[in-house]
Amino acid sequence: MLSINYAKKLGFSLIELVITVLVATLLAAIAFPTYQQHIVASKRKSAMNMLLSHAAVIERFKANHGFSYQCLSLQTSTCTIKGQTFNVTPVISSFIPPDTNSPDYELSVKVYNNGKAYELTANPSSFSSQKDDGPIVLHSDGQRLWNGQNCWPINNKTC
Numbered sequence: 001m002l003s004i005n006y007a008k009k010l011g012f013s014l015i016e017l018v019i020t021v022l023v024a025t026l027l028a029a030i031a032f033p034t035y036q037q038h039i040v041a042s043k044r045k046s047a048m049n050m051l052l053s054h055a056a057v058i059e060r061f062k063a064n065h066g067f068s069y070q071c072l073s074l075q076t077s078t079c080t081i082k083g084q085t086f087n088v089t090p091v092i093s094s095f096i097p098p099d100t101n102s103p104d105y106e107l108s109v110k111v112y113n114n115g116k117a118y119e120l121t122a123n124p125s126s127f128s129s130q131k132d133d134g135p136i137v138l139h140s141d142g143q144r145l146w147n148g149q150n151c152w153p154i155n156n157k158t159c
Contacts, residue, residue, distance in 0.1 A: 070115025
């Protein structure tokens with residue numbers, strides 16, 4: 001009589017493999033959106049720090065150029081304030097961060113109030129993961145705006 005010994009099993013059954021794949025898929029489905037949110041918040045924080053860094057450069061610019069923001073521009077090479085001509089080098093890179101091929105934010109500066117105030121804005125690039133995050137704005141008076149709200153998110157929390 002033939003005796004079949006099923007006591008020794010080698011490998012996994014199809015049911016065990018399907019359950020393992022299902023559990024791994026569920027974990028990935030939960031973890032991926034959280035990971036994406038973390039990436040967006042991290043890039044936003046980097047852009048906020050870059051705006052603060054550029055604001056310090058702008059303030060040094062103001063001190064060296066007749067205490068005015070009037071000549072502040074991304075393309076200007078010379079500028080005249082009250083009869084005095086200044087050689088002006090570009091103050092700010094046009095993208096944040098400047099060392100990548102696909103920047104996440106486009107930087108712009110708007111001078112107003114006859115050169116007495118500025119608005120530094122980081123607009124999310126339309127082709128980056130930040131496209132739905134909203135603009136980050138820093139005014140010369142210290143006011144900070146994000147996505148139309150009068151605040152900057154701290155510690156990856158929303159306003």
